[in-house]
Amino acid sequence: MVLRPLDPPPEGNGVDGARTVEKSAVLHRDLRYRFHSVAGGEGNHLVLEDGRRVFDASGGAAVGCLGWGNERVARAVLRQMLAIPYCSTVFYTTRAQEELCRFLVDSTNGKMSRAYIVNSGSEAMEAAVKLARQYFLELPEPENKRVRFISRRQSYHGITLGALAVGGHEYRRAKFEPLLMKNVSRVSPCNAFRGKIAGETDEDYVSRLANELDNEFQTVGPETVCAFIAEPVVGAALGCVPSVPGYFKAMQAICRKYGALLILDEVMCGMGRTGTLHAWEQEGVVPDIQTIGKALGGGYQPVAGVLASHRVMDVIERGSSVFVHGHTYQGHPAGCAAALEVQRIIREENLLANVQAMGALLAKRLRERLQDHPNVGDIRGRGLFWGVEFVADKSTLAPFPADAHVAPAICERGVVKYGISLYPGSGSADGIRGDHVIISPAFNVRSEEVEWIVDAVGRLVDDFFAAGI
Numbered sequence: 001m002v003l004r005p006l007d008p009p010p011e012g013n014g015v016d017g018a019r020t021v022e023k024s025a026v027l028h029r030d031l032r033y034r035f036h037s038v039a040g041g042e043g044n045h046l047v048l049e050d051g052r053r054v055f056d057a058s059g060g061a062a063v064g065c066l067g068w069g070n071e072r073v074a075r076a077v078l079r080q081m082l083a084i085p086y087c088s089t090v091f092y093t094t095r096a097q098e099e100l101c102r103f104l105v106d107s108t109n110g111k112m113s114r115a116y117i118v119n120s121g122s123e124a125m126e127a128a129v130k131l132a133r134q135y136f137l138e139l140p141e142p143e144n145k146r147v148r149f150i151s152r153r154q155s156y157h158g159i160t161l162g163a164l165a166v167g168g169h170e171y172r173r174a175k176f177e178p179l180l181m182k183n184v185s186r187v188s189p190c191n192a193f194r195g196k197i198a199g200e201t202d203e204d205y206v207s208r209l210a211n212e213l214d215n216e217f218q219t220v221g222p223e224t225v226c227a228f229i230a231e232p233v234v235g236a237a238l239g240c241v242p243s244v245p246g247y248f249k250a251m252q253a254i255c256r257k258y259g260a261l262l263i264l265d266e267v268m269c270g271m272g273r274t275g276t277l278h279a280w281e282q283e284g285v286v287p288d289i290q291t292i293g294k295a296l297g298g299g300y301q302p303v304a305g306v307l308a309s310h311r312v313m314d315v316i317e318r319g320s321s322v323f324v325h326g327h328t329y330q331g332h333p334a335g336c337a338a339a340l341e342v343q344r345i346i347r348e349e350n351l352l353a354n355v356q357a358m359g360a361l362l363a364k365r366l367r368e369r370l371q372d373h374p375n376v377g378d379i380r381g382r383g384l385f386w387g388v389e390f391v392a393d394k395s396t397l398a399p400f401p402a403d404a405h406v407a408p409a410i411c412e413r414g415v416v417k418y419g420i421s422l423y424p425g426s427g428s429a430d431g432i433r434g435d436h437v438i439i440s441p442a443f444n445v446r447s448e449e450v451e452w453i454v455d456a457v458g459r460l461v462d463d464f465f466a467a468g469i
């Protein structure tokens, strides 16, 4: 099939005409939505079973960074599978695992000491939380009282119980609240759109948030806190919200003041998505522990990881010398091979420069096209990681009611009517809810594709709100 990256949106292809998966034995199926069965992928398009082509403007959940059908990556995985698809990591390692961990450590210019490879962002966060705790137990003078974590409201750190517990995604937590560990407290996120007081400068906002974090340490007892956990650019829970300048430096200073670690969750915003390989490079801080995921393997294998700093690893190496943790499939050779090849391609093709250039174009065009729309409250992001937040009333910034499901409904209409795939989300905390869509195309997206995305999103948004909620 010939790759036609700029197919016009399909005409007259409304919900009723779309062929969707109606009967399914798949447990994890949200029955509120129609599911479209994907037969293949070509470049930046998904090809559905009924032949329709959908431009994947979000790489799924900000996962795809090279688009689909990359033969180099597929061959690298196949070579690894034929060589050895799996081995226990108790007594064995593989070249793929060694090379990937070396690549990741080197990518930090020696700021990180070691890497640990797992299969999902949630697993990475579970490991990060446990590593932080173990660090304090292995200090020359162990700090056994350090059992607490401080994170932020409207954050997302994964779906397993530990990761869910440290996160602040109210909807995803709600039903499981009684099962979640209680030694977590939350402070405000850095969200200029909803959090800044009118007339407040960035400096004042940062110092207000720093005071809030400092007070939280004081309230729970600074000697009990293992770490402060945050996403450098908030993904699923807020929709691509970066912090204001100076925020992370101020937060790290508070952590240092009380001897706590800084854990940065870069599962969604990391590995080049924001224009630098690590999002923290733009914040002037280096985390003590960092998690990575999605763009690490670009969707070619389930692969994620943890990077640990010298501060943490030196203590553990001199202590018990082993992180008391492990999964059957950790360091999985096929996952490592996929990630290595994806990262080599990003480097060889200088794709981070493309993320920066195309990100700047995407930002400019999105603002030109959408910022005056009466239901667009905010357009924010970094690199190729952009969120558009919708409001019911632009003067008060009031969000739409939760049961209107505005974000998923926009995305559904995008697929069936405009042939574009976006990633929906809604964050809620403190009674404030926000519907957003995420636009996060592959790192090799071209300028004409960016123009196409903005045109399609513009028409989709006009059409959706004109039809009434």
Ligand code: PLP
Binding pocket: 061, 119, 120, 121, 122, 123, 125, 156, 157, 158, 159, 231, 235, 236, 265, 266, 267, 268, 269, 293, 304
């Ligand atoms: N952390 C962040 C910031 C995420 O966005 C996600 C997933 O969206 C996770 C952790 C969990 O990753 P996974 O879904 O791969 O378990």
